[in-house]
Amino acid sequence: xxxxxxAYVIIIAVLLIPYxxxxxxxxxxxxxxxxxxxxxxxxxxxxxxxxxxxxxxxDVQFQNGIIEVDIVVERKTSYPGVLFRMNDTRNYERFYIxxxxxxxxxxxxxxxxxxxxxxxxxxxxxxxxxxxxxIPYGSWFxxxxxxxDSQVCIFINNSNVPSLVINELQHGxxxxxxxxxxxxxxxxxxSNFSFRLDDNINMxxxxxxxxxxxxxxxxxxxxxxxxxxxxxxxxxxxxxxxEIQWKKIESLPNGIVDISRYFSRMGADADCIFAxxxxxxxxxxxxxxxxxxxxxxxxxxxxxxxxxxxxxxRQRDPSFLGIIGxxxxxxxxxxxxxxxxxxxxxxxxxxxGFIFQDANANYLDKSITEVWEVPFKFKYPExxxxxxxxxxxxxxxxxxxxxxxxxxxxxxxEIQNLKWISGLKQPTGMCISNDxxxxxxxxxxxxxxxxxxxxxxxxxxxxxxxxxxxxxxxSGDLYLxxxxxxxxxxxxxxxxxxxxxxxxxQNINGILxxxxxxxxxxxxxxxxxxxxxxxxxxxxxAQIEPGSIMDGIKLxxxxxxxxxxxxxxxxxxxxxxxxxxLINSKVPQKFCxxxxxxxxKSLLVIPSLFDNRIRAYKIN
Numbered sequence: 001x002x003x004x005x006x007a008y009v010i011i012i013a014v015l016l017i018p019y020x021x022x023x024x025x026x027x028x029x030x031x032x033x034x035x036x037x038x039x040x041x042x043x044x045x046x047x048x049x050x051x052x053x054x055x056x057x058x059d060v061q062f063q064n065g066i067i068e069v070d071i072v073v074e075r076k077t078s079y080p081g082v083l084f085r086m087n088d089t090r091n092y093e094r095f096y097i098x099x100x101x102x103x104x105x106x107x108x109x110x111x112x113x114x115x116x117x118x119x120x121x122x123x124x125x126x127x128x129x130x131x132x133x134x135i136p137y138g139s140w141f142x143x144x145x146x147x148x149d150s151q152v153c154i155f156i157n158n159s160n161v162p163s164l165v166i167n168e169l170q171h172g173x174x175x176x177x178x179x180x181x182x183x184x185x186x187x188x189x190x191s192n193f194s195f196r197l198d199d200n201i202n203m204x205x206x207x208x209x210x211x212x213x214x215x216x217x218x219x220x221x222x223x224x225x226x227x228x229x230x231x232x233x234x235x236x237x238x239x240x241x242x243e244i245q246w247k248k249i250e251s252l253p254n255g256i257v258d259i260s261r262y263f264s265r266m267g268a269d270a271d272c273i274f275a276x277x278x279x280x281x282x283x284x285x286x287x288x289x290x291x292x293x294x295x296x297x298x299x300x301x302x303x304x305x306x307x308x309x310x311x312x313x314r315q316r317d318p319s320f321l322g323i324i325g326x327x328x329x330x331x332x333x334x335x336x337x338x339x340x341x342x343x344x345x346x347x348x349x350x351x352x353g354f355i356f357q358d359a360n361a362n363y364l365d366k367s368i369t370e371v372w373e374v375p376f377k378f379k380y381p382e383x384x385x386x387x388x389x390x391x392x393x394x395x396x397x398x399x400x401x402x403x404x405x406x407x408x409x410x411x412x413x414e415i416q417n418l419k420w421i422s423g424l425k426q427p428t429g430m431c432i433s434n435d436x437x438x439x440x441x442x443x444x445x446x447x448x449x450x451x452x453x454x455x456x457x458x459x460x461x462x463x464x465x466x467x468x469x470x471x472x473x474x475s476g477d478l479y480l481x482x483x484x485x486x487x488x489x490x491x492x493x494x495x496x497x498x499x500x501x502x503x504x505x506q507n508i509n510g511i512l513x514x515x516x517x518x519x520x521x522x523x524x525x526x527x528x529x530x531x532x533x534x535x536x537x538x539x540x541x542a543q544i545e546p547g548s549i550m551d552g553i554k555l556x557x558x559x560x561x562x563x564x565x566x567x568x569x570x571x572x573x574x575x576x577x578x579x580x581x582l583i584n585s586k587v588p589q590k591f592c593x594x595x596x597x598x599x600x601k602s603l604l605v606i607p608s609l610f611d612n613r614i615r616a617y618k619i620n
Contacts, residue, residue, distance in 0.1 A: 024196060027193070028193060031049075034059060035057060038056070038089065041053055043189070048191040049191065050072075051190040054182065056180070058177055062147075062176065063147075063174070063197070064201060066145065066146055067194075069142075071097070071140070071141060072138065074186075075100060078185075079098060080097055081180075082143070082145060082179070086177035090115075090116060091114060092171075094181070095110070096109070102134060103132075103133070106130060106131065107125065107130035109163060110124060115260040117264050120350070120352065122295075125324075140191065142158055143155075146201050150172060154166070208544075212326075212587060213358075214357045214360075215251065215357050216358075219248075219276065220275065220276050221275045222244045225241075226272075227270035228269060232308060232346075235342060244274065251355070255326075256354070257355070258351075258353045260351075274343070274344050275342070276340060278340060279332070280338050281336055282336065288329055288332075289330055289358060291330060292354065294322050295312035296310045296311070297344065297346075298343065299332075301332050306332065307330055322350060326357055341356070358587070362584060362587060364583060365582045367582070368617050370617050371618050372412065372615075373613060378395060378397050378607075379398070379399060381395050381398070381607035382427070382609050383469075383607060384596040384605050384606075385431060393605060394407070394409075394430060395409055395614065396428060396429075396430055398427065405420070405421060405424065406420050406430075407419065420453065421448055421453065424455075425442045427439050428441070428469065429480075431470050433478065437450055440468065440469065441467070443460060445480065461480065465484035466482060466483040467480055467481070467482050468483045468509055469481045471512050473513045479513065480511075482508075483509055483523075486501060486507070486524075487499075488505070504529070505522050505529065508520055508523070508524075510550055510564075512554065516532065517532050518531045518533065521551060521553055522550055526543055526544045526545060526547070526550060527540050527550070528540070529541065542577065548565040550563065550564075552606075554595065560572050561573040562597055564595055568583075568584060569581060582619070583606075583617065589611060590613070591608040591610060593609040594607065602619045603616055603618060604616065
């Protein structure tokens, strides 16, 4: 039978359509010879064929794509999870679940990287590494992992929101095998495993990694020794160890030295290494350092032992994890010139490493000069408001056992009246409108007559959860933030109305009116946002890293915006959206709450709340 011309046209048209081969999910049954069972069993569980234990796919080179599996767990100590990009059974990326901590702790799920057979979970904690999780016990739930380059998004039970976002895989962009690792004691099972290779996964923008100030990053480390053959109270030379093979290394960007990246363990018994560095001082001094370690440490300065301790898993109490962090402090006796800091660090299990940081490291932009400081006079100073007419500063004192107050302070840092106005309950934000000082506290908006030195009106704030900051427009209308309600209230002619409420302003804090717009500090996504009063359209002006608490906001008089992260930083956002860090006092924990900027004097005055001090800086 002959084909018609029309038929040929249809065939040609079809051939001309671009044909896209879409990645396909590959489901591999646990009975398949593709699986290598290391310590695994194939069993029946809850009506399904299931894997219990450890198995991996040896002939897979997985780089980017999706891994999916169903898991069932009991509420018992167990660590079931997925290994991916495995080079071998000693070097891989790993995601796993702690069923016994689900719903209770912030590390119910965790990412770790294994190097040289050391699964260093004590070195991986916090944002991008651990997260809380609610899971059902005794029934199957779904785990989906989307992997692209150095990022991973992990979804539990078909949620559209990832339970954990890993921003930086520690083996970098690599490829390797896939494995499932769990116990063989009946507390965890796997079923319905599948994966697909896919280079076209969309990932959220990676969170910018902020490197803490003052980290000691340059070290030399020795070869590995058996810990039971080392005297932890003496330096190597003092105990006759002569042939040390020193290796120059640099810490990870976060300051941690992960020893497993250089050496494997010698056996099940504790191992140790020595590490040393130089600290140079311009004078003799006792200098404070923050540090962390795992598992045991001895610290020597210029050949003398200063400190020794054990931070191993469960060594201090049954729930002690031994997580590495900058949680301990030590004063080192340093002399003028070069000093040797030497440590001996031993490992039992769970992660082998250490970190050191100058505890007083801070940063001032070259345009910033500190001019004065008032420490320990106020009671948790939270907000500062400048009175242009009287050339005076008002300070809200947030906590004083129910007897909170407003203080008056001059521009030289001299207290004029410590308890100028009393009768408030944990006051926070302030503003001046029509020559009246308005103050927000936990339940009320207070109106203060400045000349008569008294509260003349107190307006109950409707549905108050945590009223925080306040600003005024040209007509005298006020706008208040309520941090826990994710909302902005408008106050006009003695009446409150809801102006704006949305998850887009989650954990809103600071607020400032400027030319028909409200500028907002939103801690939920660590951003500075702007709302147009005319149509309530919202836009993002700047964003910094998660965990920042967006507090004070001011204009500098030159078209630029100043704002603070309460953790200890002040930024300038220029008209062209260039972001500049002006102050970073995060390490010594000199916090930056709701500050004031006095344009005519270029004076930046910062209350620190829990650090209980006020600092002033000149911006040149």
